[in-house]
Amino acid sequence: MAEKVIPLADNRYAAALPRIPLTAMRPNGLLGDALGRPLRDLRISVTDRCNFRCSYCMPKEVFDKHYDFLPQTSLLSFEEITRTARLFVAHGVRKIRLTGGEPLLRKNLEVLVAMLAALRTPNGDALDLTLTTNGSVLARKAQALKDAGLKRVTVSLDALDDAIFRRMNDADFPVAEVLAGIEEAQRVGLGPIKVNMVVKRGTNDGQILAMARHFKGTPIVLRFIEYMDVGATNGWRMDEVLPSAEVVARIHAAHPLEAIEANVSGETAERWRYLDGSGEIGVISSVTQAFCQDCNRARLSTEGKLFLCLFASQGHDLRALLRASYSDEQIAGAIGLIWQARTDRYSELRSAAAAGEGPDSPGASGARERRVEMHYIGG
Numbered sequence: 576m577a578e579k580v581i582p583l584a585d586n587r588y589a590a591a592l593p594r595i596p597l598t599a600m601r602p603n604g605l606l607g608d609a610l611g612r613p614l615r616d617l618r619i620s621v622t623d624r625c626n627f628r629c630s631y632c633m634p635k636e637v638f639d640k641h642y643d644f645l646p647q648t649s650l651l652s653f654e655e656i657t658r659t660a661r662l663f664v665a666h667g668v669r670k671i672r673l674t675g676g677e678p679l680l681r682k683n684l685e686v687l688v689a690m691l692a693a694l695r696t697p698n699g700d701a702l703d704l705t706l707t708t709n710g711s712v713l714a715r716k717a718q719a720l721k722d723a724g725l726k727r728v729t730v731s732l733d734a735l736d737d738a739i740f741r742r743m744n745d746a747d748f749p750v751a752e753v754l755a756g757i758e759e760a761q762r763v764g765l766g767p768i769k770v771n772m773v774v775k776r777g778t779n780d781g782q783i784l785a786m787a788r789h790f791k792g793t794p795i796v797l798r799f800i801e802y803m804d805v806g807a808t809n810g811w812r813m814d815e816v817l818p819s820a821e822v823v824a825r826i827h828a829a830h831p832l833e834a835i836e837a838n839v840s841g842e843t844a845e846r847w848r849y850l851d852g853s854g855e856i857g858v859i860s861s862v863t864q865a866f867c868q869d870c871n872r873a874r875l876s877t878e879g880k881l882f883l884c885l886f887a888s889q890g891h892d893l894r895a896l897l898r899a900s901y902s903d904e905q906i907a908g909a910i911g912l913i914w915q916a917r918t919d920r921y922s923e924l925r926s927a928a929a930a931g932e933g934p935d936s937p938g939a940s941g942a943r944e945r946r947v948e949m950h951y952i953g954g
């Protein structure tokens with residue numbers, strides 16, 4: 576018997592999309608993947624280049640002057656990015672995050688921000704448009720980004736101590752300039768600002784309390800990220816991961832905390848607030864507590880490949896479709912089919928394998944040596 580089908584409820588391209596089997600729909604009518612997860616969040620990498628060489632992301636020994644970064648012609652143009660983003664919005668995306676490499680190194684990025692800020696959901700609402708940056712040129716760019724329509728920023732900052740920070744970024748970049756960037760972003764209204772700290776045991780975990788105290792009592796939410804085994808070049812070792820539970824315990828011992836509810840479903844960070852009312856922190860436990868079951872994120876690489884998981888080894892080449900004479904409807908149809916077939920849940924499989932409950936290695940996303948690098952796909 577033929578499978579029962581229903582049309583997409585809130586999709587401008589519904590008529591042209593391949594008819595979607597009922598099993599692929601979530602109760603609210605949004606497109607779902609093979610595990611029922613909706614498509615809500617799109618991360619767009621706008622460059623694979625960076626002025627930092629954080630050892631957990633772009634170790635200097637690999638990303639040296641001989642490394643072949645993508646040529647300009649390989650990058651999606653602003654028009655191509657905006658066209659693709661519009662199709663994702665039609666499929667249910669409500670949040671777009673620009674990332675990289677270092678996104679603020681892409682020339683005239685504010686022009687792209689303005690183009691994306693003009694996109695509307697089928698209900699006529701603006702998107703939640705944000706950007707993740709290492710903050711190195713944020714002080715100079717914050718006003719232009721705000722004027723172009725960027726809503727808020729997330730700034731990566733791994734230490735307050737200048738010497739430790741310079742070692743972490745491995746580009747001898749001073750912490751004061753990133754702090755100035757955060758201040759300027761706050762002044763121009765790019766908030767609520769989040770600050771991300773990747774914690775590497777034995778490298779910067781001694782900075783946890785100093786960082787917590789620096790942002791306590793401010794509207795800025797500091798989030799501690801477990802060091803992940805993403806990519807194939809950072810020499811990741813489990814003994815360098817400091818579990819989030821330990822981060823919370825260390826802060827709680829000095830400044831008591833209590834857990835609070837997530838803001839929205841699919842949020843990666845677990846939230847904690849200070850009992851004295853002086854703000855909150857977040858922890859992102861990608862290694863010790865997988866959150867694949869709510870993962871509603873798609874990633875568009877710098878050269879237009881669609882990745883369904885941070886740990887994937889292959890992407891789907893949307894640039895080939897954009898540069899051939901396919902219509903919006905056809906490309907939207909392809910995106911829909913790709914999302915529907917998605918089964919990725921790498922972190923869950925890794926946890927199951929570590930607990931001896933699953934296959935030896937998470938097979939869904941490929942072997943480590945073939946995994947996509949973080950600077951190429953964005954965080």
Ligand code: SAM
Nearest residue numbers: 631632675676677707708709731771802803954
């Ligand atoms: N250059 C920008 C920045 O650093 O914010 C944006 C791109 S960066 C790849 C995005 C995020 O990924 C950053 O917050 C960074 O700290 C995080 N990241 C990179 N490698 C990581 C790893 N191995 N484990 C956990 N987080 C990582």
Ligand code: SF4
Nearest residue numbers: 625627629632676709
């Ligand atoms: Fe650059 Fe960001 Fe990667 Fe650090 S984490 S090397 S700042 S892309």
Ligand code: SF4
Nearest residue numbers: 867870884885921922
């Ligand atoms: Fe999403 Fe993949 Fe991370 Fe799981 S491992 S939360 S599927 S990106």
